[in-house]
Amino acid sequence: MTTFVDRVELHVAAGNGGHGCASVHREKFKPLGGPDGGNGGRGGDVILVVDQAVTTLLEYHHSPHRKATNGQPGAGDNRSGKDGQDLVLNVPDGTVVLDKDGNVLADLVGQGTTFVAGQGGRGGLGNAALSSARRKAPGFALLGEPGEARDIVLELKTVADVALVGYPSAGKSSLISVLSAAKPKIADYPFTTLVPNLGVVTAGSTVYTIADVPGLIPGASQGRGLGLEFLRHVERCSVLVHVLDTATLESDRDPVTDLDIIEEELRQYGGLEDRPRIVVLNKVDIPDGQDLADMIRPDLEERGYQVFEASAVARLGLKELSFALAGIVAEARAAKPKEEATRIVIRPKAVDDAGFTVIYDEAEDVYRVRGEKPERWVRQTDFNNDEAVGYLADRLNRLGVEDRLMKAGARAGDGVAIGSEENAVVFDWEPSMMAGAEMLGRRGEDHRLEAPRPAAQRRRDRDAERDDPQREFDEFDPF
Template identity: 45%
Template sequence: MSQFTDICRINVKGGDGGAGCMSFRREAFVPKGGPDGGDGGHGGDVVIQADAQLSSLIDYRFKHHFRAEAGTHGKGSRKDGADGKDLILKVPMGTVIRELDPTTMEPAYDLADLTHDGERVVVAPGGTGGLGNPHFVTSTRRAPAFAQKGEPAIEHWIELEMKLMADAALVGFPSVGKSSLIARMSAARPKIADYPFTTLVPNLGMVRAGEYSYVVADVPGLIEGAAEGKGLGHQFLRHVERTALILHVVDITGSYEGRDPLEDYRIINDELCRYASDLADRPQIVVANKCDASGVADRVQALKMAALEDGHEFFAVSALTGAGLQTLMLACGERVSELRRAIAEEQAAAPAFDEEKWERARKARDKRFRVLQEEPGAWRVTGTNLERMVVQTDWENEEAIIYLQHRMARMGVDDALIKAGCKNGDEVRILGYAFDFEGIDDDEDYEDDVEFIEFDVDDEELATEDSQPEVGEEDTDVLA
């Protein structure tokens, strides 16, 4: 029997970018050939893609680290390095992808929700290849003796959570006969026994009744307090969220504990509502199971009245004898068909899936940088794009450092530091590097007692060297 895995955590890292080349054309009878270094190749992306053929996350249960291919370095004669190949990780439809906080390892925010076959999202972009020295030619810098290093790709942890994509879900207390029902209704063969929590993982079954066919999920038993996670409630309830129809199964005999079926019905509905308020409005069919037992007529009638009062259809069945099951299956098929049409109309009216939505959100986050005072006279500047520029700089090359200072000034880093309260002579830290700040004129005012400040940067204009003003001697004092 294949294993079922519905949540896991993996570590992903795109490929590192290749370094740009610093080279000059050397050829007979061409004394001033000029710079001809090639660009480094971009690192490959780690991409997660939904696949309708998969039913669990078992591929990620034992392997947790995934790396894309790195780009190669540029060479002379304007030969660019090759881009690294993307690494595509396939997951079942209905998988939610979340970024994990590196400190607490708790989910920080959603990266994507893949609900259709073929949908994909980049979860670990590859590093940008460094530019070769021809990119840094200006009217005053005719022979740049530097190139950019390749950008190291970011490594981080993400969480994959699969929520079943079934048409209907069987829910109820443990041992009410859900597994017996799905075994009767479909070809599914779950484990069946007379003790609670026999079912610990969801089972899927394809039901065919008349002209209808649909998928039913057997969700492990819920108990009171499931909405707060009691009895693994959260792990089980997540699989109800995506189903269009709830089949609420009630043991009309009260099970071996002698529970009140009507009370069971109220408790489960309350737990569904508390877990996700929209589940209270989800179409529901109430199924009274074990109606072949003697002396249950009054209980059946009481439960039926309660279900009808709540606006739910009601069926009395027996998973043991099969009584009433065909009628239930046909009614479910008809209801699922109606819900599918409604969902299809809703999806047709909704905007088409935007595969670049999550990528745009990531780029917007990358543009921000933050200024934080770590201690008196010492400031830390953080930000993805800013740090990318720093790691791509050759710190053994004075020209490269001057170019970095110029770009940081254009991004507004100096202005941000001044606004936060940084003074001349204060230490500014970026990654593992530190500078003395010398960006304030003597007659400028600045603010004190600011703990941190965050900025959005529109750095599209920094994408090409042509759009930047030339670097002269006056640019060297941005951060000395």
């Protein structure tokens, strides 16, 4: 049964915004008291939060589909819908969030660090919020926006100060078990360690973490063996410790060759050239191991390595090694720049930035309008309501979409698509959309809310309509 997972694909979906309500206030002796439709609630966000009590992504391996709750629709009497509840997902410290193309979206390090993986949809405005001096009684409301849905990849990169690297069965698990209180699996066959093991070491006044990660073999940087599953976990470490087996039973191996092979894999992986290295000649409690250590130590020191001899079984050389690592970790921590307080970066828009673009798509033979506002307004529009469509036309016209279409060469009857190719609203453009009210008359004014006309006025209007000669022509002309 899988107990440790350090890479998962997660499908997140934020909550949809609730629809606004179109309602007219009614009460005794005042049947039409004006619009009172409430706004829809906001959809819930999907939020990743670092929790140091979580050490694996196993939970998301078993249930990779996560969705926040939707916002509730508005109601009459100016009652707004309830907001959707945010979905908080706890992840381990050191989790990297990537999109499907491998681009890094966030690097979550430190307790409480958050990242909004899915933004909840906005709630639609009710007709009470849409009313104005020109539009006294809107007969429509805005729809809620759909929540953001996307696929992300979570990768766990172990957060440790020291990484033990080396061939399988070099003794890394044994070393971490005696240097710290960690209890990794130890056996005399290769690839005993299949998951990273973390331990906490105290040396004097310095406390640091040490990671025992899966062993390397030639070709690991290209994914052979445990490959990248290993290398991912050494990226954050401040110092690399080469654990060399001086008592290997394999005739075609020797410690110096093992070191060269591992260094070549680290070089091909990249990004680790600046990390200090220490070499530990392990298993010197065995006579042949001590003899081999004495032979190769001068060569390693000539290369510039700081060399230690150790034995996890006989507990030899452990104190010197732990204090040497503590000194290097302390220097690395001191060299790191102090974390600055969170700053708000303001990037003002260009003066000539209209917030949208108009590009002619030759393949589809349409003028494609892209921009946050136009696309959001389209999502909020109920196209079954003519008044709502006219309101959308007014908004697009005020934004300058019609002027931009004219400059781009669009003519009456040309196709216009608002949105992406996968989810666009396409219509035939008519440049006479200067004000949607012209198409719908006095849109937004409910004549039922006005004072009734006197009976005499109603009779005069009927007589004038009956005596209108143009009306008689329209009714009886066969053409």
